[in-house]
Ligand SMILES: NC(=O)C1=CN([C@@H]2O[C@H](COP(=O)(O)OP(=O)(O)OC[C@H]3O[C@@H](n4cnc5c(N)ncnc54)[C@H](OP(=O)(O)O)[C@@H]3O)[C@@H](O)[C@H]2O)C=CC1
């Protein structure tokens with residue numbers, strides 16, 4: 118199975134290259150970097166501090182999709198939509214791990230998934246997907262007397278907030294409670310905000326240091342708090358999960374999928 122990686126100059130892209138190169142069942146079929154990147158034209162192995170592997174990093178996404186059976190994209194929102202369009206035109210499966218994708222772009226990605234198989238996953242770690250299942254269950258059991266607040270912390274270089282995972286957990290909480298996240302969420306608080314709105318799902322984003330990714334969902338009641346957390350200490354969990362999604366996706370027909378589908382969770 119030939120795997121192409123998009124965003125090879127990034128924190129995740131580098132780990133994804135290593136993951137593919139270290140898996141004897143996989144073949145690295147190409148890697149994409151941003152136009153103007155000083156990694157363009159460099160050997161993919163050398164780019165991650167290893168011996169040459171004979172695969173040159175390209176700036177042409179068409180080549181990446183032509184040369185691979187499945188492509189994994191951890192880059193930036195606009196770029197991921199562009200890649201979904203190319204994937205759809207070529208009928209190539211695509212795993213997108215990019216977060217901060219605006220709603221209208223997600224709609225467009227879902228449309229492209231009518232022509233090819235696409236996994237869109239704000240978090241590819243098994244632990245986080247399990248956390249989301251737990252959050253949905255707890256939210257279904259506890260009533261509005263328990264206020265839901267989602268707190269996340271990431272490294273100082275993260276550019277989007279709240280994290281895609283925080284929004285995914287918010288969605289799980291909203292589903293469990295039977296409410297709409299868009300109309301229930303409070304994304305920031307500052308100044309004289311007034312008392313907390315009953316039934317709101319609140320978000321808080323912390324940024325600092327090298328934190329890989331911490332997420333906690335608080336169910337805060339009178340006299341007790343239930344806190345469900347996932348703390349990531351090694352970014353490789355995301356790379357491993359993304360490659361698991363790519364393996365799973367290769368045999369799928371066109372459609373829009375999530376990590377729940379990859380892990381075989383059903384809706385019953
Ligand atoms: N789903 C998950 O489990 C996870 C998701 N993420 C998400 O993945 C994304 C990437 O994260 P991270 O690796 O930390 O970020 P980085 O900023 O380190 O990497 C992003 C990379 O994408 C490159 N890039 C931008 N545009 C293009 C393009 N058109 N073609 C090819 N490459 C491009 C950038 O190039 P350049 O360096 O030249 O600017 C950069 O190297 C983020 O949205 C993040 O939130 C992160 C971790 C886990």
Ligand SMILES: O=C(O)C1=N[C@H](C(=O)O)C[C@H](O)C1
Pocket residue numbers: 216217239240271275279280281282283329330331
């Ligand atoms: O940018 C990151 O680092 C991460 N981004 C994803 C997100 O926004 O949820 C996943 C993980 O938390 C790491």
